[in-house]
Amino acid sequence: MIGILGGTFDPVHCGHLRTALEVAEYFGLADMRLIPGKVPPHRAQPVASPEQRLAMLQLAVAGEQCLRIDGRELHRAGFSYTFDTLVSLRQELGDECPILFTLGFDAFLHFQSWYRWQDILQLAHLVVVHRPGYSLPSAGWYSAWLGTNAQELSVMPAGKIYPLAVTALEISATDLRKRLENGRNPRYLLPDSVLDHIKTHQLYCGT
Ligand code: ATP
Numbered sequence: 001m002i003g004i005l006g007g008t009f010d011p012v013h014c015g016h017l018r019t020a021l022e023v024a025e026y027f028g029l030a031d032m033r034l035i036p037g038k039v040p041p042h043r044a045q046p047v048a049s050p051e052q053r054l055a056m057l058q059l060a061v062a063g064e065q066c067l068r069i070d071g072r073e074l075h076r077a078g079f080s081y082t083f084d085t086l087v088s089l090r091q092e093l094g095d096e097c098p099i100l101f102t103l104g105f106d107a108f109l110h111f112q113s114w115y116r117w118q119d120i121l122q123l124a125h126l127v128v129v130h131r132p133g134y135s136l137p138s139a140g141w142y143s144a145w146l147g148t149n150a151q152e153l154s155v156m157p158a159g160k161i162y163p164l165a166v167t168a169l170e171i172s173a174t175d176l177r178k179r180l181e182n183g184r185n186p187r188y189l190l191p192d193s194v195l196d197h198i199k200t201h202q203l204y205c206g207t
Contacts, residue, residue, distance in 0.1 A: 001154055002093065003032040003100040003127070004070070006082055008173065009053050010046040011198060012060045013190040015171040017067070019129050022166040023102050024066045027127075027150060033070040034061065037080035041115060047177060048203050050074045059193040083116040086123035098157050099124040105136060112141065121145060125153050125160045136163050180204035 005020050016034065024032035036053050039045065046053060054071055061067040072088060073080040082101065089099060101124040103111070108128045111117055120126075125147070128136060147153055147160035171189050179186045181204060187195060198204060 001027065001029060001098040001100065002089075003027065003029045003102055004035055004085075004089070004124075005032070005102045006035045006037060006073075006080075006085065008046045009034065009036045009057055010048050010173050011053065011056045011176060011190060011194055011203070013171045013173060013176055013194075014188075015169040017060060017191070018169055019102065019104070019166050020067055021064070023100065023127055023129065023164065026164060027100060027153070029100070030066055031068060032066050033068045035070045035073055035085060038074045038076065039079050041079040041081060042110065042113070052197075052201065052203060056194045056197055059197055060191050062193065079115075081115045083114075083120055083123070086120060090123055096157055098154055100127045100153065100162075101125065102127045102129060104129055108136070121159055121161075124158050125156075125162060127153075128161060128163045130163070130165045130168060177204045181206040 003023050005016065007016060009016060012034070020032050020034055023029070034057055036050065036057060038050050054069065054074060057069045061069060073085055076084065086099065086101070093099070101120070103126065105128055108126070114120065142161050145159065145161040147162040150162070153160050153162055176186050176189060180198065
């Protein structure tokens with residue numbers, strides 16, 4: 001069983017990292033991958049280059065064994081569709097391995113607008129993590145897919161939607177970029193190694 005967390009990571013912050021670690025711990029995953037997108041289809045394009053975002057991610061997970069960076073979307077042309085990423089993971093992992101695709105409630109609320117979203121559910125489970133300011137309504141289009149216990153997800157490869165409360169950290173990359181542009185200190189919201197990299201390479205300073 002593997003877990004994945006996709007995003008722009010522009011830059012990676014403690015909200016992403018705690019989420020990835022807590023999902024890995026909850027499901028007992030030895031392989032939890034953060035997968036940066038090159039050209040996100042659903043939002044504004046990233047400020048930092050793919051290479052810079054990848055470098056920051058690698059610094060962020062250094063020394064944490066279960067967290068890995070998977071750069072496959074950066075090598076693909078065109079939009080970074082989750083569907084394509086899951087197809088390529090399936091080619092490597094086979095049909096039986098459960099894949100836990102992790103996303104925040106904010107992202108989940110727009111899930112039905114994603115490219116081939118029904119097919120995504122044939123390829124992976126969704127683990128929907130709580131984030132401050134968002135909540136999953138008690139019933140909705142997803143009711144038929146809702147998983148009731150974590151064990152269910154480990155015995156089937158795909159097809160369940162599982163809400164999971166993680167430590168709520170009100171941190172967003174948008175807020176971090178604003179702080180950096182305005183010359184404010186974002187320390188403790190992201191790893192020191194990532195902040196050092198941002199300063200060394202003068203990222204997000206608005207010049
Ligand atoms: P931006 O502010 O630029 O939109 P972001 O901080 O939301 O960025 P993304 O890279 O877009 O970060 O997010 C990747 C994934 O991580 C999404 O599924 C998102 O819901 C989730 N995520 C982001 N921040 C948090 C957080 N503080 N806590 C839990 N999940 C988060």
